[in-house]
Amino acid sequence: MRVEDWDVVVAGAGVAGLFCALNLPEGTRTLVICKEDAATCDSMLAQGGMCTLTGPDDREPWIADTLAAGHGDNDRAAVEAMVDGSPAVTEALLSLGVAFDRRPDGSLDHTREGAHSRPRIVHRADTTGAAVTEALLAAVRALPWVEVRERCPMEDLLVEEGTDGRRCAGLLARDADGPVELRAGTVVLATGGVGGLWERSTNYPCLTGDGIEACRRHGVAVEHLDWVQVHPTSLYSEGPGRAFLISESCRGEGAVLIGADGRRFCDELAPRDVVTAAIREQMGREGSRSVRLDFSAVGEDVVRGHFSHIYETCLAAGHDILAEPVPVVPAQHYLMGGIACDLWGRTSLDGLLACGETACMGVHGSNRLASNSLLEAMVFAARCAETASGEPPRVAPGAAHPEMRPPAGAAAAADATA
Incomplete structure (x- = not known):
């Protein structure tokens, strides 16, 4: 050797x-x-x-x-x-x-x-x-x-x-x-x-x-x-491979989590484990595989500027976050x-x-x-x-x-x- x-x-x-x-x-x-x-x-x-x-x-x-x-x-x-x-x-x-x-x-x-x-x-x-x-x-x-x-x-x-x-x-x-x-x-x-x-x-x-x-x-x-920390918001996908993270800073700038009925169900700025638990509970109540993150309260200039990478990645996956909420689901994130x-x-x-x-x-x-x-x-x-x-x-x-x-x-x- x-x-x-x-x-x-x-x-x-x-x-x-x-x-x-x-x-x-x-x-x-x-x-x-x-x-x-x-x-x-x-x-x-x-x-x-x-x-x-x-x-x-x-x-x-x-x-x-x-x-x-x-x-x-x-x-x-x-x-x-x-x-x-x-x-x-x-x-x-x-x-x-x-x-x-x-x-x-x-x-x-x-x-x-x-x-x-x-x-x-x-x-x-x-x-x-x-x-x-x-x-x-x-x-x-x-x-x-x-x-x-x-x-x-x-x-x-x-x-x-x-x-x-x-x-x-x-x-x-x-x-x-x-x-x-x-x-x-x-x-x-x-x-x-x-x-x-x-x-x-x-x-x-x-x-x-x-x-x-x-x-x-x-x-x-x-x-x-x-x-082991689970991040509350990764882009939901049926496909294999690494889950794409949707930054917590989006929620810090006004994006909110909504259920299938279009209503908010948690404090988006609570600690990650608390938000993750709330998402899982909501999914359980709905029988769904994801919830949605709504960017309506985030200005278009912020989305296209501060969150340009997120915007473009979601768009490539078929989700225009400026036009509709994007499906998100928790994913393992950090040790x-x-x-x-x-x-x-x-x-x-x-x-x-x-x-x-x-x-x-x-x-x-x-x-x-x-x-x-x-x-x-x-x-x-x-x-x-x-x-x-x-x-x-x-x-x-x-x-x-x-x-x-x-x-x-x-x-x-x-x-x-x-």
């Missing part, structure tokens, strides 16, 4: 993996691998946007909204870390050329989604994830000390026994030339969620929990794998549990870090607040970069609170329930 040596190997090329690689110190020999091509990651699919602080007076309301949506199962310290890291991440993305939508006066345009008490979500129309991921991918590919290797799925962790106990020494993977042993001082798992294991999901089919399963095989702590980590991305195995959807830092609790995911992934990716290098993040130093240092010793996640 071929053997390669790297300083850091990152499995996953979504926003978590890319932001981690981008924030490692200059000259850190880094390999980023992904299972398919770099475009086939769920980060590309994020529509609604990314939460960010709109001012000091929004810190506590945002924390409260996150805790309420997560049913109090959140780790408050993790929520605070995410919220406090948001300005640095936002500034970093702006410096990389992410063109978030702005108001006529030039300020960032903030929208609102379900379970948010106020608008705090920056966006790029309804393709925010693509705008962010493409900017990060371009920035990472421009770094001469980083390689992005597509179609190189990880197959297992490389775990070795030493005098100080077990340690992750790299990854076993497979690329175009066959199996390869990728040895590294630090491995970062950012392999995404589990949607490919579900019959109906908004995720790409290749998202099958590979990093989580590798950890389970080697006794690395994982937790709350039953904390809040995952590989148990402390707030610096450290797992129960020395040398192994995790961030993004595959990790469980405790931010989301048992139900994720809308548009916290992109931000959470990048805040803790920056922290992983600091843990791996011992230096402040390169492009977003404030995201990891440089006045704090990752605590020495074994990971706090070591005693998590496997």
Whole structure:
């Protein structure tokens, strides 16, 4: 088997993996691998946007909204870390050329989604994830000390026994030339969620929990794998394949859910699990396979502008959302549990870090607040970069609170329930 040596190997090329690689110190020999091509990651699919602080007076309301949506199962310290890291991440993305939508006066345009008490979500129309991921991918590919290797799925962790106990020494993977042993001082798992294991999901089919399963095989702590979020509104279709998400921000801009009788049946801006339950109850009462999302109260300019991707995708499927309600149905969307980590991305195995959807830092609790995911992934990716290098993040130093240092010793996640 071929053997390669790297300083850091990152499995996953979504926003978590890319932001981690981008924030490692200059000259850190880094390999980023992904299972398919770099475009086939769920980060590309994020529509609604990314939460960010709109001012000091929004810190506590945002924390409260996150805790309420997560049913109090959140780790408050993790929520605070995410919220406090948001300005640095936002500034970093702006410096990389992410063109978030702005108001006529030039300020960032903030929208609102379900379970948010106020608008705090920056966006790029309804393709925010693509705008962010493409900017990060371009920035990472421009770094001469980083390689992005597509179609190189990880197959297992490389775990070795030493005098100080077990340690992750790299990854076993497979690329175009066959199996390869990728040895590294630090491995970062950012392999995404589990949607490919579900019959109906908004995720790409290749998202099958590979990093989580590798950890389970080697006794690395994982937790709350039953904390799976269902998104209330995916486009109803009889056909197979990935379900198309219709962003929660549509409801934030005035779209309402109606039954077969044309009447509203729930609070569209309640947390996702509450809205999902209401939709399922309505479908049960009607004996139907979907409900409908009515855009009548959303202006045509907003539909054609802010929601242009949604409008065009629905139109291609035979639904003109400007002329009639569109059929929607819940679909699996996000995993809040995952590989148990402390707030610096450290797992129960020395040398192994995790961030993004595959990790469980405790931010989301048992139900994720809308548009916290992109931000959470990048805040803790920056922290992983600091843990791996011992230096402040390169492009977003404030995201990891440089006045704090990752605590020495074994990971706090070591005693998590496997």
